[in-house]
Amino acid sequence: MKSARSDEFVDIVLADVLEVYGYDFTGYSRASLKRRIVRLYEMDKFVSFAEYRYRIRTDSNYFKRFLEEITINVTEMFRDPDFYRDLRTEILPKLGTYPFIRIWVAGCSTGEEAYSVAIILKELNLLHKSLIYATDINSAVLETASKAIISLNKLKLYTENYIDAGGTADFSDYYTASYSLGKLKDELKSKIIFSTHNLVTDNSFNEFQLILCRNVLIYFDRPLQNQVFELFDGSLEKFGYLALGTKETLDFSLVSNNYERTGAGKIWRKIQ
Amino acid sequence: MEQRCETLIIGGSAGSLDVLLKVLPDLKADLAFAIILVLHRKSGRDNMLTELLRSKTGLRVKELEEKEQIKATNIYIVPPNYHLLIENNRTFSLDVSEKVSFSRPSIDVTFESAAEVFREALVCLLLSGSNSDGTDGSRKVKANGGRVFVQNPISAGSPFMPQNAKEHGNIDAVLNIEEIAEFINHL
Incomplete structure (x- = not known):
């Protein structure tokens, strides 16, 4: 061409x-x-x-x-381990004081982030009272996500990430291996709802205490980024958290005044 | 025939940092174009590379941000683990899609994207490295009227990358390390 x-x-x-x-x-x-x-x-x-x-x-x-x-569907479990460490030590313990925790993983692709969050929740003894909504524009990747399968050639990376992220168990506790595939434990999936959602055209569908949308907004132009930030703002409870990718920022958005940056990585807290 | 340079993109992998550390101190302070560094490196949150390069030049060195407007005289570093693409309005776009030639950032991805935006006003320089990244991109740059130079493979810590581009890509000339700063100053 x-x-x-x-x-x-x-x-x-x-x-x-x-x-x-x-x-x-x-x-x-x-x-x-x-x-x-x-x-x-x-x-x-x-x-x-x-x-x-x-x-x-x-x-x-x-x-x-x-x-x-x-659409770009490259993801990994515990990608940017420092981020997951912040989630484990700073953010989720605060949400643990709520009777029920609702989390939205927006643009979840094949589910690796949602499962990573579920593992941390389990280790903090919060999984039983949590629900993770994992959405993507693309129904094919959600089918893959719901199978909870990881290829064994990625295990070395995931195990390293898990350890760097402060994991307290053995990563091998979370999957059973057969041939070249690992199947993640059903318990993790039991608290995840996979569903299609288009950030461009669909509306808010619930109120959350934590929204993760990492490395999705880099693909949107500024006006669309603003539109999506407004969608997140309308979907986040007061004192809820918004987590973005390492090169993404809320700073230029119209809703930025409602937020303050937490000390930890690219995570903002809604303050009004 | 004098071609104006709007942007210089330098691609490098193993062995390229030493070259940059030698070249940066000799660059003039009023370069009329931006320099973008696409370097293969370990990912991490630290900005040691930025600090290190900053200590070697009076030019402004920064890790680039997505949607940032490209400005002359700045030296931009591509963040680890992202591909860099260039938009028609001269802003940066980041992308975490599949690695290309086992690399993210991939030099090919940035060369190819920039080739179509800057066309004749693009200059690319490929330094030391041990994989084939940059070769495909060099052809795209040339096809769009831009210019491509490589570090002399004999002087490279890892000669494969410039050598491969020289043999299988499309380049204008080979530069010795001592020649690079002068070359950039006169673009």
Whole structure:
């Protein structure tokens, strides 16, 4: 695909996807989206843009693939261990004083963060009174998430992360291994509800004491970031916490005055 | 034929830090373009690399932020564990998608993205390193009218990366370490 024209192609594809399927990607950061749309075009060996466009518009199964490939679903358990350490030592113990803890993992992808939070809750003896809502735009990744399977080649990394995050048990206590796969314990999943939710078009659906949305907002332009921050603000109880990715900030948002930064990492507390 | 430089992107992996530490002190203080450093490194919360490079130059050195506007004379460092892409409006976009050539940040990803934005006004420099990152990107930069230079592999602690780009990519010239600061000052 010629680069000068690919910007135009991306505009056309995004308009098609909105018109035919109702998914609105027009507020996404363009460079990353363009890279993935062009990458899929090359990977699936289309001979012309017209053919690619026709396939996306008319083949809803292919659109599923499109959706999976252009959204980014790279995640890991206990990614950024320092963050999980802060969650364990600072944030969750404070929420532990509530009779019931509701947590929203927004943009959960294949579920690794939700399971990581469940493990910490269990070790703090809070899992029994917690509920984790884990949502994503993409139903295919949620199917994967609900299977609670981890590939064993990731175990070394996850175990290291778990230890760095201050885990107090053996990580191997949380899964049973067979062949090349590990199955996470059912107890962890019993407190997680996986559901589709589109941050761009869907509304608030509950009030939470903690919202995790890490490395999702980097894909949105400023106006869309603001819109999503307002959605979070309307979904967070007073004195609730909002956790973002290491390179994301609430500072430029319209709701930032309602929050103060906690000492720990990229975590903000709602103060009004 | 004089080409204006709007942005210089320097890609480096194993062995590249030593080169940067030698080059930075000799850069002039009023560079008319921004420098972006795409370096393979261990992830972590600390900003030791930023501090270290800052101590070697009067130019402003900072780890870049997403959506930040690119400004001339600044030296930007890509944060560990993110790919860097460039938007048409000259702002930064970060991306945590799959590693490319076992790397995140990937030099190829940034070279390719920047190639389409800056076109003839892009200059890329590939330093020491032990994988093939940067080679594909160098072709994309050249295809869009930009220029690509590599550190002389003979002088590199890990020669594979510049050597690979020289053989399989598309480059303008090879630079010795002593030549790099002068070269940048005259872009």
